Amino acid sequence: MKLLPTFLLGAFTGACLLWFGFGKTILPLNNQLVAVNRFTGRASKVFVSSVEAGHLAQDETARLDALTENARAIAEKAIWRELDGSEIRKLEFRWSRNGSAIKAEFHNPYEKEVMIERVRVQIPAREGHAAIDREFQLDNAVCSPLSDGWDMMQPIKMSYDEFLEPRTAGDSSRSIIGSITPIRVLIRK
Numbered sequence: 513m514k515l516l517p518t519f520l521l522g523a524f525t526g527a528c529l530l531w532f533g534f535g536k537t538i539l540p541l542n543n544q545l546v547a548v549n550r551f552t553g554r555a556s557k558v559f560v561s562s563v564e565a566g567h568l569a570q571d572e573t574a575r576l577d578a579l580t581e582n583a584r585a586i587a588e589k590a591i592w593r594e595l596d597g598s599e600i601r602k603l604e605f606r607w608s609r610n611g612s613a614i615k616a617e618f619h620n621p622y623e624k625e626v627m628i629e630r631v632r633v634q635i636p637a638r639e640g641h642a643a644i645d646r647e648f649q650l651d652n653a654v655c656s657p658l659s660d661g662w663d664m665m666q667p668i669k670m671s672y673d674e675f676l677e678p679r680t681a682g683d684s685s686r687s688i689i690g691s692i693t694p695i696r697v698l699i700r701k
Contacts, residue, residue, distance in 0.1 A: 540569045592627065592698035600697050603628075607665070607692045609672045614665045614692070620655040624700045627654045633668060635690035638678055647695065665692070 535550040538558060545558040545565055603618040603626065620626045630649055637643040648668050655661030675690035 538568060540565070540572050591701050593701050595626075595697045595699055599699075600694055603694070603697065605694050610664065612671050612673070614668060614670070614672055614675075615662060616653075616665055616692070617660065617662045618655065618694075619660050620657060622699060623657045625654050625657060626661075626700075627652050627698045628663065628694050628696075629698055630694070630696035631665070631668075632693050632695045633670070633690065634693075635675060638689070644674075644690075668692075 536547045537550060539546050539548060541555075545568060546555045547558045548555045602621050605616065605618045605628075607614055607616045609615070616628070616631070618628065628650055629652055630647055632647050633644060635641075635644040648665075650663060650665065650667055653661060653663035675688055675692075676686040677689045679686065
């Protein structure tokens, strides 16, 4: 009976050694492809077709771009500060219908750029629909200092009609029962 666990442990150890001993990663380096051994770290030149080399170079470029984009996004967040509730009210935020979409309009009374990052959507329960209370991340619309700004609220992906009371048989006018309020607004430091 001791033979089976010993065999399985040996097989697992052998598989790990093969994986690390023979596993290689291909990287573009100075317009050439290099195979790097994962276990020893040794590198050797690889000869492949130009099409495959192009694909690998594109993958590596995309990976590096993603790294620099993340670093840039972190640096950009560091130059913004969050507004508190009273400062957000000064933006005079309002939303309206633009076809079937929703348009947000606001005024920036500050001498620095303002960016609306997140809004809260609230719609009470009504016949056949549950109540909605969600936060949505916007496309970070930046408004210039001392000017009016607007943004089409595409990330919400809700029709304007969802914010209106249900239709009645004889009444063509419907009042607004939902609300959209900014909850995270940033200002440039």
